[in-house]
Amino acid sequence: MKLGAAWGRTLCARLLTTVAVGLLVSGCALTLGYRHADRIIEWQADHYFDLTSGQRRDLLARTQRLLVRHRREMLPDYAEFLDQLKARVQAGLRPDDLDWAYAAYDRFRGDLVERVLPDGSALLTTMSESQVRHVEQVLIREEQKTRESWAGPSDARAELRADKALALARKWIGSLQAGQVAQLRASVRALPDAEPIWWESRRQRRKAFIASLRTRATEEHLADELRGIVNPTVEQSEAARAQLDREWRAGLTAVILQLDHMLTPVQRGRAVSSIQDLIDDLRTMTRAR
Template sequence: MRTPLHVVVTLLITGFLMVSGCTRVGLAYRHLDIIIPWSVNDYLGMNSTQKRWLDDRLKEHLSWHCTTQVPGYLTWLDRLQHMVETNQVTEPELKAREAEGRLAIEQISRQVTPSAVELLSQLDDKQVQTLQEAFAKDLREHKEEFVDPPLDTQISDRTKRMEKRLSPWIGTLTAAQHQRATDWSVALGEQNQLWVDNRTHWQGLFIAAVQQRKSPGFSQRITPLLQARESFWTPQYRQAYEQTEQAAIRLLVDLMAQSTPDQRQRLIEKIADVREDFANLSCLKATPQG
């Protein structure tokens, strides 16, 4: 499934995460200042003043991110590569890398939230309506894609999405790996419905907060929705998420245990390529290294 959209914050975060999933990090990173304003405009319908303001803020955030956060990504990638090279792709190691990744996202979120809050507070009624309509469209599309199909179709599609994510990194899955991915998808059952229900719940809370953007205390109300989304999860989704996260880790451990030498070598080379692209960012090279 696609990464949940938390309006400006998540657009910014998603932009940074795009870098991790792209084999050409430098190309993706250099164009984030173009991609993100266009994405935000799809949800808010920004005017020219807002666009110029966001462009200036985005440049500041990108500079901060490259000089203070990217060096840590290099270390993270080194750890990941070492895990594969030494055949230590275990549950404890993957959980450690996942926790480090979550912390990196939280740091970005804290950094960009003030800009998001300021932009949201500037919205007029028409822009809020545009945002509300965009959310409604988002939910319709996700329901049609992930919930409306029969359960067996949902399971099959979920398996295909996982294999599509994995194939750039380890190539085509073997028959045993495909069966393991299928078993993983079957075990998740109707998780799609809980995910969409939770998405609907959060978007409702977010729109309600934005509608009170001119009232005192707006920043205090909207900030938790941007920075601590998990605290607003429905109980059903919270339980399902914990199970899903654990299932995903076990899946990756098993797939690596079943991997061929060629798959492992491909993964090592892919990680090294991403690391090289990060290391070659011009903004990082301009930063004095202690």
């Protein structure tokens, strides 16, 4: 599972994705990505905001401090979570295991938001109007590209969603049997057609983000505004989006449990081994200085 793409294109959301959660959940180039996260974040921020040399230095210093603390304080918790996940996968997943995993994901994401907001808000208060216009145009262009990528019949989106799910399953558990492919494809295709509502949610959050930048608020006020944008509570979420997220999570739970019940011993062993590889990477990074 990858971190959800909904409105992940602002500086704060990119930082969240790059620093830990996205790397942890996707398992893609974890060690390399985390060790170079400061430079990746600098590149992303410059892409969005066209940073001045002073802002770039400030961002790099803040990011390096954040990563040092995060590695020391949170990577052991990630490794512990994965240790428990490995045991649950080994025993065979149950619905309460997925509830537990979602709760951990929400907790880790919330922790990252709170870690990033003080430094992120401080940096954002230094943005000029030309930089605000720059990021607005970048976000609008990305928004349009995203919309074009899923525009068309809902059936085509369902097929693309199924293809991605099958590729992710093969990454974690290896080759799939014909029956498993057919069942997983059908189950993923039946998930809610989320893209239109997610796109509208991204559009609204992009507008709120730009409006917040233009208020020239204090760091504390801007942090409060961004908290609601990046990590909204249920009460703050749009009703349609909140309902869709609940339906999507319930549907995803059913898909994962169905796949888990179809796993062969070899496939389950591969999944456990894949999780252990992530645990080893995290513990290596925790010990790094």
